[in-house]
């Protein structure tokens with residue numbers, strides 16, 4: 001199990017190296033596993049064919065180590081690419097729809113409201129003029145007349161409209 005742990009660690013290291021150099025990490029992970037396992041099997045085959053006995057196990061480890069080293073060197077010192085890992089991409093530089101923000105407003109021809117005054121038209125009717133709102137008084141007793149009424153609320157006399 002120690003070997004599997006080492007292989008996983010190496011895959012993570014190579015992935016990190018690949019991303020740091022702008023290379024897609026997937027290929028390097030596959031390369032790491034293939035070189036490690038492949039050369040380890042090759043070491044066993046060579047060891048058995050040479051009739052090394054228990055020595056073939058050590059030869060397998062040696063070959064696996066060489067494979068691991070090759071994969072590490074490839075990821076660490078391989079040619080640089082322009083791949084950017086999505087998880088490391090800056091949030092600030094991410095714009096799903098370039099040009100959709102900061103749309104310039106033509107302020108010269110822009111009229112906020114159709115009445116052309118720049119003032120929002122009131123949905124309410126204008127207040128009654130001062131003359132219309134002037135209170136009326138009874139011609140007989142001088143009391144204020146009720147709104148819209150010609151009859152005095154105090155003495156009951158009729159006033160002309």
Ligand SMILES: [Zn+2]
Pocket residue numbers: 138139140141142143152153154155156157
């Ligand atoms: Zn009156």
